[in-house]
Amino acid sequence: MEDAVRPDREAFKTTYEKAYRTWSNIHDLAITDFNLPRNCLEQLETAFPAHPHFPEDIEIDGFFSNTATVRGRAVWKTTSGSCDTPIFHDEVLFQVASDRPTVVEISNSHPLSIFEQWHGEEGNHITVLILAWAYILSARxxxxxxxxxxxxxDSCTTAWADNYLPCSNDTLLPLAMVDVGDVDDDAARWWAAVLAPSGGWSAWIRNAKGQLLFSPWSTKLSTSRRVNLQRGTRPCVRQHQAQSGAASYMAALRYLRDYCDHHGVAHQSYEALAAALFLSLAKFDNRRVQLPIPRVCHQRESMEKPAVSPPLFSGNLPQLDKLLTLSCNVIGIKALLSSVFFEPGVLCNISGAWLQGTFAYLDSEAVREPRTLVRVLMKRDPDLGFLWLGAFLTGGHSRTLQEARQGWWKVDLHVAAWTGTHLSFIQEPVPILPTDVEEISRADECRLLYLSHGQSYDVAPLFPFAPFGLTAIGDTNLEVRQHTRCQFPHALAYEGLSWQSREGKWTGFQKPMVPLSLRPKYGQPGDSLVTVMYDNLDFDDDCSEMMTRSIFTWLREEDGFPVAERDIREHEWIENLVDSDDGDCLITGESRSAAISLLQP
Incomplete structure (x- = not known):
């Protein structure tokens, strides 16, 4: 007898093979794209033009003992015709402060040194640059x-070297020595604070009880090694009078620019910014960030002084503000990372086979090395590539990969719209159906229910994979039947975001300045001659059950299952979600006919 829910073993195996070959194809594309890391990182200057940013009159929505939040309200349009599906609003929270800094540990044998040669620059300045960006983001x-x-x-500062200590290109000093160049006293004081053990600076806000809450990028450096600073071999050139307070974000950007010019490490600065954006996620996960000991190669006097470049983002403040706002949305960042494992067209009851095949390849010898793995994940959706690099640099990738194996990630439609990322079936448009059609896909049924936004369907499905099969239009609820007949297009369309102001009003509406569309992902099943490894194939250990139960709970919990879905309702994966003794749990033939008559003229 055919199973009403669970695919047969041949279908399961076919989907497993499709996933395995798709990721094999992505791997082939990634290893031949030599400019992939650099191109992804340079997108930091232009990424996500539709992403909102905090306005300067924003109101703190909630103060708690361990966090502070601000609130935005998104506006969604659901049709481009004269249909009466509503424009609706929903809210999104951003965590803008927490009760502790992120602890950063420096390790002499950190595995992240594998990324050193990506940028083609001498030395490893990532730790220094991440700590500098943490200050800059906090200052803004x-x-x-x-x-x-x-x-x-703070009173705590790092130590200064007494003498110039040259190092060769491949020598790691027992005590890390950071040459900041011929800087003035203000820049020297800033670097001493940025690299101070236990933290040499602070940015905070007080909650209602007067307790300190720190910026999302506040750090506390924990290391048994001293990070010494060196100011250069020539006398300091004072460019302006010593400042009365700590450096502003613009001054800090200038100091960072000078450091990058001094060492020729502009691309490492991009890497560091990508990583700094993940300090908030580490704090959210209650996780320490481990970074490598700096390996700084001192400039020789005979070397030609590089041309002075403008500081990153000095003329592009709105873009820096967008990245800052994104970093405060840790749930959204998690959703973006997980989106690379979503495949349009893969249904809930076979999604486990897709994920098994995916990780069978990602765990294979071809990809197991971290440098290769991160390239493959970046290539799947290059617009998100800098996020994956930032996640790997700070250790944020581990939990994402662990959760993705089990399909345990959530949908965030706000960040999906802001970034053009396809991460759920619910984002896809509903086609206009012929007037004589008698069935609708359950995926389109879900979409119309969400777009109608009734009381029981005002929250999107939790997981990304679509339900399988078709529903008789006569077995759907009134809203779905109405909109299958109205002959207007239906799709979820983001209109913009308002912010809660200090006056308690929704103000500062930010509308996307560019048309929004869903970005396709890289990867095709590729060469059928690829040898598929079946070691991870497990027909019983399958997260498809969780996905299927979740979407059918969302779809049928309110109105119950129609008679035609009795086999689905009684399947072990569904486990009679609605009490079988409840007379309203099934849509009977009579009630269905009565409902249809309401739509007839």
Missing amino acids: WAEIIPGASGPEY
Whole structure:
């Protein structure tokens, strides 16, 4: 007898093979795209033009003992015709402060050294640059968030070297030595705070009880090794008078620019910014960030002084603000990372086979080395590539990969719209159906229910994979039947975001300035001659059951299952979600006919 829910073994195996070959194809594309990392990182200057940013009159929505949040309200349109599906609003929270800094540990044998040669630059400056970007993001945050203070320097500073100690290109000093160049006193003081053990600066806001809450990028450096600073071999050139307080974000950007020019490490600065955006996620996960000991090669006096370049983002403040806002949306960042494992067209009851085949390839010898793995994940959706690199640099990738194996990730439609990322079946448009059609796909049924936005369907399905099969239109609810007949297009369309202001009003509406569309992902099943490894194939250990139960709970919990879906309702994966003694749990033939008559003239 055919199973009403579970695919047969041949279908399961076919989907497993499709996933395995798709990721094999992505691997082939990634290893031949030599500019992939650099191109992905340079997108930081232009990424996600539709992403909102905090306005300067924003209101703190909620203060708690361990966090502070701000609130935005998104506007969604559901049709481009004269249909009466509603424009609706929903809210999104951003975490803008927490009760502790992120602890950063420096390790002499950190595996992230494998990324050193990607940028083609000498030395490993990533740790220094991440800590610098943490300060810059916090300084900009303090200018935006009402009531925020800082940054302010603490009494703790790092040590300065007494003498110039040259190092060769491949020598790691027992004590890390960071040459900041011929800088003035203000820049020297800033670097001493940025690299200070236990933290040399702070940016904070107080909650209602007066307790300190720190910026999302506040760090506390924990290391048994001293990070010494060196100022250069020539006398300091004072460019301006010593400042009265800590460096502003613009001054800090200038100091960072000078450091990058001094060492020729502009691309490492991009990597560091991508990583700094993930400090908030580490804090959210209650996780320490491990970084490698800096390996700084000192400039020789005979070397030609590089041309001075403008500081990154100095003329592009709105873009930096967008990245800052994205970093405060840790749930959204998690959703973006997980989106690379979503495949349009894969249904809920066979999604486990897709994920098994995916990770069978990602665990294979061809990809197991981290440098290759991150390239493959970046190539799947290059617009998200800098996020994957930032996740690997800070250790944020491990939990994402672990959760993705089991299909345990959530949908965030806000960040999906802001970034053009396809991460759920619910984002796809509903086709206009012929007037004589008698069935609708359950996926389109779900979409119309969500677009109608009734009380029981005002939250999107939790997981990304679509339900299988068709529903008789006569067995759907009134909203679905109405909109299958209206002959207008239906699709979820993001219109913009308002922010809660200090006056308690929704203001500062930010509308996308560019048309929004769903970005396709890389990867085709590829060469059928690829040898598929079946070691991970397991017909019983399958997350498809969880996905299927979740979407059918969303779809049928309110109105029950129609008679035609009795086999689905009684299947072990569904387990009679609606009480069988409840007389309203099934849509009978009579009630269905009565409902249809309401739509007839």
